[in-house]
Amino acid sequence: MIYNLIDNKFGRRVVRSILPTYFILLLMSSFSYRYSTILPYNLIESEKNYASNMVASPSKYLDALNPKTFVAKAAVQSKAIESNYLQLFIPFHPEIEANILKNCPNLKYNKTRKGLFLRFLSNQNEVLDLEKVNLNTYLDCLKKQYKVFIDDQEIEASFVLSTINNRQIGFESFLDIKQIGEGSHSLLIKTNQKPSQVYSEIPFWYFPS
Known part of the structure; x- marks a missing residue:
């Protein structure tokens, strides 16, 4: 099914639109916020x-x-x-x-x-x-x-x-x-x-x- 989706012209468009969104979400989930450059951020x-x-x-x-x-x-x-x-x-x-x-x-x-x-x-x-x-x-x-x-x-x-x-x-x-x-x-x-x-x-x- 995945190979058919990639071979299909419309399927390739779907894949190209989904992949950037996936990587953006993955990148966003890896961020953490530090409130101080010295103090421990996780008590x-x-x-x-x-x-x-x-x-x-x-x-x-x-x-x-x-x-x-x-x-x-x-x-x-x-x-x-x-x-x-x-x-x-x-x-x-x-x-x-x-x-x-x-x-x-x-x-x-x-x-x-x-x-x-x-x-x-x-x-x-x-x-x-x-x-x-x-x-x-x-x-x-x-x-x-x-x-x-x-x-x-x-x-x-x-x-x-x-x-x-x-x-x-x-x-x-x-x-x-x-x-x-x-x-x-x-x-x-x-x-x-x-x-x-x-x-x-x-x-x-x-x-x-």
């Missing part, structure tokens, strides 16, 4: 590329998420905090699991639960028992490998496995912040490595009601 992508308390991207705040926005590395409930606690959510990431498996030899690695598997070919009772043991060890190791700080002061954080409204799976903790003063603060998550590295950094403002 969501900037959170993936580096941790900084100078960038308050939507992916760092649970109340700013939508069905198309996911937490990149960590998030708290809001930019402005009125309550005396901070809700912290760290999404599951292969980087976190690789770090935990590397530093926690007590975990009993279970290959049947990673990726696709047939349920009827696995012993479900044995798998569930192993998961319970591993979950406690996993969360304890997570607490040791990832330290939480507010303004360079370490905060006790105990995590549970959880999901948020967009069904993203991760680790959740509630931090007591009654002792901090009003105003601007920075939450840091650092890896327990030598030298220590900042995994994520979230700016927030504390004004208790």
Whole structure:
């Protein structure tokens, strides 16, 4: 049909009129607008590329998420905090699991639960028992490998496995912040490595009601 259209004189005219329009639309769709020659043009992508308390991207705040926005590395409930606690959510990431498996030899690695598997070919009772043991060890190791700080002061954080409204799976903790003063603060998550590295950094403002 396409060859007939090209061989036909009228068809060649149609093709010649459609092709420029197609290329113009393709060119227009490739444009993006930069509002600054220095500042990052995409706040969501900037959170993936580096941790900084100078960038308050939507992916760092649970109340700013939508069905198309996911937490990149960590998030708290809001930019402005009125309550005396901070809700912290760290999404599951292969980087976190690789770090935990590397530093926690007590975990009993279970290959049947990673990726696709047939349920009827696995012993479900044995798998569930192993998961319970591993979950406690996993969360304890997570607490040791990832330290939480507010303004360079370490905060006790105990995590549970959880999901948020967009069904993203991760680790959740509630931090007591009654002792901090009003105003601007920075939450840091650092890896327990030598030298220590900042995994994520979230700016927030504390004004208790």
